[in-house]
Every structure is written in C-alpha cells, then in structure tokens.
Amino acid sequence: MGKRACPRLSPCGFFPIIHWEDGEISTVDDSELPVLLPELKDYKPGDGGQSPLANATEWLQVVDKNGRKGIRETNTMPQWAGSCWYYLRYIDACNGDAFVAKELEKYWMPVDLYVGGAEHAVLHLLYSRFWHKVLFDLGLVSTDEPFQKLFNQGMILAFAYEDAAGSKVPTDEVEEKNGKFFKKGTDIELKQIVAKMSKSLKNVVNPDDVVRDYGADSLRLYEMFMGPLDAVKPWQTKGIEGMNRFLGRAWRSVVGDSDEAPVFVDETAPEAIEKVMHQTVIKVTSDIENMSFNTAISQLMIFNNEMMKMDKRYREPCETFVKLLHQFAPHIAEEMWSILGHNESLTNVAWPEADHSKAVENTVEVVFQVNGKVRAKASVAKDMDKAALEKLAMENDRVKEFMNGKTVVKSIVVPGKLVNIVVK
Incomplete structure (x- = not known):
C-alpha cells in the first residue's frame, strides 16, 4: 500500500489485476497500491451483468509506459x-x-x-x-x-400478524378495531403473533424513533434489561417507558428537581445506604463479568430506591451510583458526573471498589420462645453473646407476659437464632 491516511480501500474486495490487450494478465505494481475506487453515481450492474465498476470507463482503462492498453479487473469478492x-x-x-x-x-x-x-x-x-x-x-x-x-445473543422479536390460513400480513396493512386486528379495508380478522423482525413483515423497530422519543440511554437500558442476553425476547415499547422513568428517578436522587445546584456532603452515609452501595458494587461487577446485564440493572434500581430515602446528598453513594450507571446509560451518567463537580470523563475514572465487610448484614433476627412457642422477635447484632441474648429475652414485654408467675427451669440460647425459656 502507498502511504495515505485511512486509504479508501474496497469494502467488497477489489482485485488489483489488469487484463492487457495482448492477453497478458498482471497484478498492479506495489508502488501503485492502494488502488482507490472511483466515485460512482450509479451502482447498477454493467452490461452483461458485470460489476458496477465496469461503468467507470475512465478508471477502467489503463495504459502502461509502453503504450499498451489494458482493462482493470471488475470482479469483486463478496462482502x-x-x-x-x-x-x-x-x-x-x-x-x-x-x-x-x-x-x-x-x-x-x-x-x-x-x-x-x-x-x-x-x-x-x-x-x-x-x-x-x-x-x-x-x-x-x-x-x-x-x-x-x-x-x-438472543434474538429480539416483535409483533406480527397472520390470517386464518397462517399467511403473514405486513404491519402497515393492519388496523386495530375494538382491541382486535383486521386487514385494512376488509373484515378479515388477523391473529397477533410474535415473530422475528423483518423488512417483509414491516415490524422492524427503528431505533432512531426510539432515541427521538425516549433517548439513547433508555434504549440501551431496555435492551439490556429485557432478559438474559442469550434469551429470545419480545419487543415491547412499554418497557422503554419503564427505563425512562427509572432514569428520571436516578436523576432526582442525585441532582434533584429544582433549578438550584445540588449540594453534596462529604459525610459518611447512613449504614443502610453504605451496605446497599457496597452490595451493588459487588453484584454489578460480577454481573458485568458474567454478561448478566439485566440483573445488574435490577441491583442499580434497588440502590437507587435506597438513595431516594437519603436526607442529604451524600457524595460517596452518589458518585458510586453514577460510576456504575455509566456502563449502561453513559450520556445521563456523564451529565450527572459533571454536576458532581468533575471535569474529566467517567471513561477515565477507576471502577469503584467494594468493602465486603460493609456489604454483609450486621444484624440478624432472633426469636424468643417460651416452652418452645414463639412469643416475640427482635433484631440484634450478629455477634451478640449468649448472656446478652438471654437478658434481652427476659426483658421482652411479650416474654414476661407468658412467664408471669412461673418458674424458669432453664434457658436454651442459640446465638443468631433463638432463645427458648422453659418454665413451669
């Protein structure tokens, strides 16, 4: 190839060969490569079914240094x-x-x-x-x-229509009446089915229309949220509306509704927020590695729901959420990242790291029994010892009510699970 920035090479595999008038066939000299293709106004085949290149007469004709005439090869390799x-x-x-x-x-x-x-x-x-x-x-x-x-990846299907004989009817020839579908201008009722998107059925969804109405981020999210990546899935526009609403909630949880600039605080977020934040980093990281994008987005929704409860805009959970969201909805995430006060693109920001110790539950629910029957429940620290658990059970109002006037025979304490007080 000759030295040329991004040369316009043939996408269809043009053969740089010349057929000379004396019967010789030769390849184009290396010094003349790449051979740039001509600009064509008409891509119809040439006479006799030849390649469209046969219509480029000036480009087609060549003469060597000795005046010998030749014609370039017009056959091309398939795409x-x-x-x-x-x-x-x-x-x-x-x-x-x-x-x-x-x-x-x-x-x-x-x-x-x-x-x-x-x-x-x-x-x-x-x-x-x-x-x-x-x-x-x-x-x-x-x-x-x-x-x-x-x-x-699985195939995305769309609604299609067929008549009683099973013949498919293009979507633009279908009209809806009172919840039923008919061939336009007739009383022939059609059955709505789910089929592969195709030009012949005219049931292809134009992504440009979706982007115009809902934005590119909503489209990206919906396609990843429809189900497992390898599953066959039907297209439903209502699902895009749901993704659009989720992005609205995401925006409100980080930026808010007012025109005033949001204020982010550098304080440590409440324990409940911290826990779901680290859980989300762990799950989204794992799900992306396993190409389970739908469950990663589900976890982001859980995180966002928890963020909606925040009394302040804590910087760490807001920034972590935006970093994770960026993989699925880059446009809105970049905008939120800028509002968070950053000039560089999220593309150049390190992936968040999770603290596994903060992602686990630090509390556990235990039951308090009297003679083997559950009388009360309580949420306690996972590492609460037997003595503290027994004392807590004895002081519980419901337990004291069933113990009234009775003698404690023994207490059975299973840390993290139950306290059973045996009385007579």
Whole structure:
C-alpha cells in the first residue's frame, strides 16, 4: 500500500489485476497500491451483468509506459471477504503501509470476546477462522485463532400478524378495531403473533424513533434489561417507558428537581445506604463479568430506591451510583458526573471498589420462645453473646407476659437464632 491516511480501500474486495490487450494478465505494481475506487453515481450492474465498476470507463482503462492498453479487473469478492478480517484492520485502521502493524496485532490479538448471533456461525465465524488461519500460516498474524470466546445473543422479536390460513400480513396493512386486528379495508380478522423482525413483515423497530422519543440511554437500558442476553425476547415499547422513568428517578436522587445546584456532603452515609452501595458494587461487577446485564440493572434500581430515602446528598453513594450507571446509560451518567463537580470523563475514572465487610448484614433476627412457642422477635447484632441474648429475652414485654408467675427451669440460647425459656 502507498502511504495515505485511512486509504479508501474496497469494502467488497477489489482485485488489483489488469487484463492487457495482448492477453497478458498482471497484478498492479506495489508502488501503485492502494488502488482507490472511483466515485460512482450509479451502482447498477454493467452490461452483461458485470460489476458496477465496469461503468467507470475512465478508471477502467489503463495504459502502461509502453503504450499498451489494458482493462482493470471488475470482479469483486463478496462482502464476507471484508468481514472476515475487519477486526484486524480496526486495530490499525489508518496504516498506509500494512494491513496491521505487527506490534499492535501482537498487543491486541486475539479478540477476548465475540458477541454475535448464531446465524453468523457459518456466514462469518467459519470464514473468519479460515481466513485468519491462512494469515497465521503466512506468518502475518501471531495467533492461530482470532477469537477466544464466543457468546450468541438472543434474538429480539416483535409483533406480527397472520390470517386464518397462517399467511403473514405486513404491519402497515393492519388496523386495530375494538382491541382486535383486521386487514385494512376488509373484515378479515388477523391473529397477533410474535415473530422475528423483518423488512417483509414491516415490524422492524427503528431505533432512531426510539432515541427521538425516549433517548439513547433508555434504549440501551431496555435492551439490556429485557432478559438474559442469550434469551429470545419480545419487543415491547412499554418497557422503554419503564427505563425512562427509572432514569428520571436516578436523576432526582442525585441532582434533584429544582433549578438550584445540588449540594453534596462529604459525610459518611447512613449504614443502610453504605451496605446497599457496597452490595451493588459487588453484584454489578460480577454481573458485568458474567454478561448478566439485566440483573445488574435490577441491583442499580434497588440502590437507587435506597438513595431516594437519603436526607442529604451524600457524595460517596452518589458518585458510586453514577460510576456504575455509566456502563449502561453513559450520556445521563456523564451529565450527572459533571454536576458532581468533575471535569474529566467517567471513561477515565477507576471502577469503584467494594468493602465486603460493609456489604454483609450486621444484624440478624432472633426469636424468643417460651416452652418452645414463639412469643416475640427482635433484631440484634450478629455477634451478640449468649448472656446478652438471654437478658434481652427476659426483658421482652411479650416474654414476661407468658412467664408471669412461673418458674424458669432453664434457658436454651442459640446465638443468631433463638432463645427458648422453659418454665413451669
């Protein structure tokens, strides 16, 4: 390749070959690479079903230094040829001297995780592995396999319609009347089903419309909250509304409703807030590693509900919540981070660390029994000793009521669980 920043290479795999008038076929000299593709106004096939490149007559015709005339090859490789190695070009996209610099390829490869649909198992993954192994045999890449781990995400379905014979009816030909669905302009009743989004059924949800109405963060959250990443899930717009409301609550818990700038205090937050904060860091960290995004978002909702109860805006839980939310709703999180008084992007901020000792329950519920029957319950410190537990039980009003006038035979104390007072 010649030296050129981000060269306009052919996405479909153009062959740099010339067919000369005397019958010779030769490759383009290395000094003339890359061959830049022509600008085309019309991408219709050429005469006789040739590639659209056949219509670029000026670009097509070449003459060598001796005046010999030739025609460039117009056949192209299918788009799969480009998708077979794009991950390598991404590493060093603007390199004009090689398809990827060796030191960068060694640093980044192999790909840690490939997330894709199962339908790409043959149409992409098999081809890319074959392509990569050829490059490896040629000594052009340092790894035998391109991808270390594969995860197949589930398919998102949408509502579709069919008639009594099972024939599908495009969504734009359907109208609703009194909660039932009919083919427009007829009395033919249709059944609403859940099916794969497709252009033919016209049941594809345009993300631009969702972003316009609810914002990109709501769309991101909804797609991750729908269910396990590998599950097949139906699309429901009401779910996006729920995510939008959650982001509203998140904003209120950190920023508030008024136009006045929020005041954040550096005091230690109440124990209940601290506990759920550290629990959330632990769970969200683990869930992201396991690609369980839906349960991570559920935990953020629990954390946010607890934050809504705060009497002050404690800085540590507010900042921790925003750091965790950033992975799922980056736009609103960046805005809140700025309001918290930070100039740098959250992208460059370290992930929060959890204190496991603060994430565990420090209290436990014990039961107080009289002759084996539960008479009262109490929340006590987990490490309360037997003597203190027995004293607390003896002083409990409900226990004293059942012990009135009776003699204590013995007390059975199981720390963290129960106190049973035997009387007669």
